[in-house]
Amino acid sequence: MSIVLGLDSSTQGISAVILNTDEGRIVSEETVRFGEDLPAFGQPSGFIPDGENGEVHADPLMWVEALNLLMERLKAQGCDLASVEAICGSGQQHGSVYLDEGFRAKLESLQAGQSLVAQIEPHLTRRTSPIWMDSSTSEECAEIAAAVGGTEEVCRRSGSIAIERFTGPQIRKFAKEDPEAWGRTGVVHLVSSFIASVMAGRSAGIDPGDGAGMNLMNLADGAWDEGLVTATAPGLMEKLPPLAKPGSVIGEIAGFFVERFGFSTGCKVVTFSGDNPCSLVGMGASSPGKVVVSLGTSDTLFAAMPEPRTDPNGYGHVFGNPMGGFMSLICFKNGSLAREAVKEEFGLGWDAFEPGGLAETPVGNEGRMMLPFFESEITPRVDTGGAKYAGWEGARDAASSVRAVLEAQFTNMRLHFRWLGVEPEIILLTGGASQNDGIAQIVADVFGKPVSRLSVTGSAGLGAAMQAAAACGVPLAALEEAFCRPEEGSTLVPSDGIRETYDEFEQAFAEFLQGAQSASN
Numbered sequence: 001m002s003i004v005l006g007l008d009s010s011t012q013g014i015s016a017v018i019l020n021t022d023e024g025r026i027v028s029e030e031t032v033r034f035g036e037d038l039p040a041f042g043q044p045s046g047f048i049p050d051g052e053n054g055e056v057h058a059d060p061l062m063w064v065e066a067l068n069l070l071m072e073r074l075k076a077q078g079c080d081l082a083s084v085e086a087i088c089g090s091g092q093q094h095g096s097v098y099l100d101e102g103f104r105a106k107l108e109s110l111q112a113g114q115s116l117v118a119q120i121e122p123h124l125t126r127r128t129s130p131i132w133m134d135s136s137t138s139e140e141c142a143e144i145a146a147a148v149g150g151t152e153e154v155c156r157r158s159g160s161i162a163i164e165r166f167t168g169p170q171i172r173k174f175a176k177e178d179p180e181a182w183g184r185t186g187v188v189h190l191v192s193s194f195i196a197s198v199m200a201g202r203s204a205g206i207d208p209g210d211g212a213g214m215n216l217m218n219l220a221d222g223a224w225d226e227g228l229v230t231a232t233a234p235g236l237m238e239k240l241p242p243l244a245k246p247g248s249v250i251g252e253i254a255g256f257f258v259e260r261f262g263f264s265t266g267c268k269v270v271t272f273s274g275d276n277p278c279s280l281v282g283m284g285a286s287s288p289g290k291v292v293v294s295l296g297t298s299d300t301l302f303a304a305m306p307e308p309r310t311d312p313n314g315y316g317h318v319f320g321n322p323m324g325g326f327m328s329l330i331c332f333k334n335g336s337l338a339r340e341a342v343k344e345e346f347g348l349g350w351d352a353f354e355p356g357g358l359a360e361t362p363v364g365n366e367g368r369m370m371l372p373f374f375e376s377e378i379t380p381r382v383d384t385g386g387a388k389y390a391g392w393e394g395a396r397d398a399a400s401s402v403r404a405v406l407e408a409q410f411t412n413m414r415l416h417f418r419w420l421g422v423e424p425e426i427i428l429l430t431g432g433a434s435q436n437d438g439i440a441q442i443v444a445d446v447f448g449k450p451v452s453r454l455s456v457t458g459s460a461g462l463g464a465a466m467q468a469a470a471a472c473g474v475p476l477a478a479l480e481e482a483f484c485r486p487e488e489g490s491t492l493v494p495s496d497g498i499r500e501t502y503d504e505f506e507q508a509f510a511e512f513l514q515g516a517q518s519a520s521n
């Protein structure tokens with residue numbers, strides 16, 4: 001029997017999912033929410049409120065306290081933690097934890113009779129951790145880029161241009177602002193490798209999935225990039241954990257968890273990864289051929305890639321794939337934001353986005369087009385000062401505006417995912433709006449690929465648990481069959497006779513977009 005535990009240390013809380021892989025079912029789930037469950041930390045949304053100049057930090061001790069509480073709750077639920085064979089975890093990407101030289105020794109001698117927080121606290125050299133929402137490091141991004149020969153060079157090496165929230169620029173800011181504390185820092189962990197270290201009772205390595213979100217790892221050779229590391233902060237190479245093989249076993253669980261919560265001594269702790277790489281696994285999309293489109297406040301597109309290609313425009317990111325190879329992550333900021341803006345403008349319900357509503361207008365919208373960037377967009381990086389329209393004679397009506405926002409969003413996605421060099425067999429659609437058949441049909445039609453719906457909640461924790469199971473020898477195919485099956489009857493195929501219309505539409509849209517980009521630069 002294989003019982004495995006997946007952890008997900010995310011922005012707002014930490015959760016656990018326990019799988020029985022023989023029976024193909026989830027045995028237990030539990031979540032600790034930082035705001036609700038740990039109000040004493042004063043971080044209702046998982047970070048310290050009112051950060052200035054774009055700073056968004058969280059308290060790493062809150063994560064530790066939450067981990068302890070999560071285990072207490074699993075035990076109180078009556079979970080048989082002694083039967084857990086392996087543990088893996090996911091962490092919000094890019095966040096960093098700064099610890100002194102003594103941290104390693106402390107991990108190896110954690111006392112079950114003392115609180116975890118009290119034992120770890122003295123080893124923090126930076127009291128707070130910058131997280132992925134932080135945008136305070138534009139200066140450091142520019143400095144790192146200049147030192148290695150430009151931001152395209154940072155992208156060529158690391159898979160992303162220098163980005164404010166990425167760990168390297170964050171490390172540089174700390175080293176500049178507090179050189180004394182930087183000097184005392186012995187190791188910089190990511191959220192994922194920090195929690196893994198606590199669980200394993202030894203300083204863990206960083207996997208290439210999460211490591212690629214630092215602007216420090218060379219994608220092509222999977223090692224820390226000497227030029228980027230040197231450009232980031234003095235002495236950084238010695239303070240970085242080693243890069244670990246994805247899925248490798250760090251060691252057995254720390255005695256602390258055995259004594260306190262009843263885990264077995266032989267329980268393996270498997271190298272943790274970032275939440276996006278773990279979600280790729282949890283969606284059943286870690287083998288090339290499936291592209292996941294998640295429709296949320298922002299829309300994201302991610303897919304496994306066999307080759308370490310980078311986005312020539314520098315909009316998308318490339319991370320390691322925990323199951324081997326690479327993955328892309330492309331974020332489209334104007335997701336449901338834009339769909340809702342059109343809905344509100346005409347006082348519509350979501351039924352206007354269903355097939356019945358969309359039937360009022362033809363595929364391609366007779367050339368009526370929209371640039372759906374109500375707010376400044378990331379992919380492509382453009383600020384059009386609100387949505388832009390073309391092709392309407394006279395006033396815009398509701399039905400053609402609904403079609404316009406959807407055709408524009410998915411055509412924009414199709415234009416900006418080509419650099420991946422992946423020809424998807426299927427698109428897995430997830431997130432709130434994915435249940436809408438009209439929206440899903442336009443995705444199928446624009447991409448010319450079948451679309452299946454996946455209603456996976458907690459895909460990052462599930463993906464982590466699947467990695468733990470894979471490390472115990474359970475085949476990935478069996479795990480995907482049991483835990484990541486698309487919803488029954490949810491597949492839509494592309495409509496007949498529309499390919500030419502959408503190919504022409506794409507060309508016209510690209511020209512419209514290019515004009516707006518030149519105007520905004």
Ligand code: XUL
Nearest residue numbers: 011092093094132275276
């Ligand atoms: C990815 C990113 C976010 C965080 C959220 O680059 O910043 O998706 O990983 O936890």
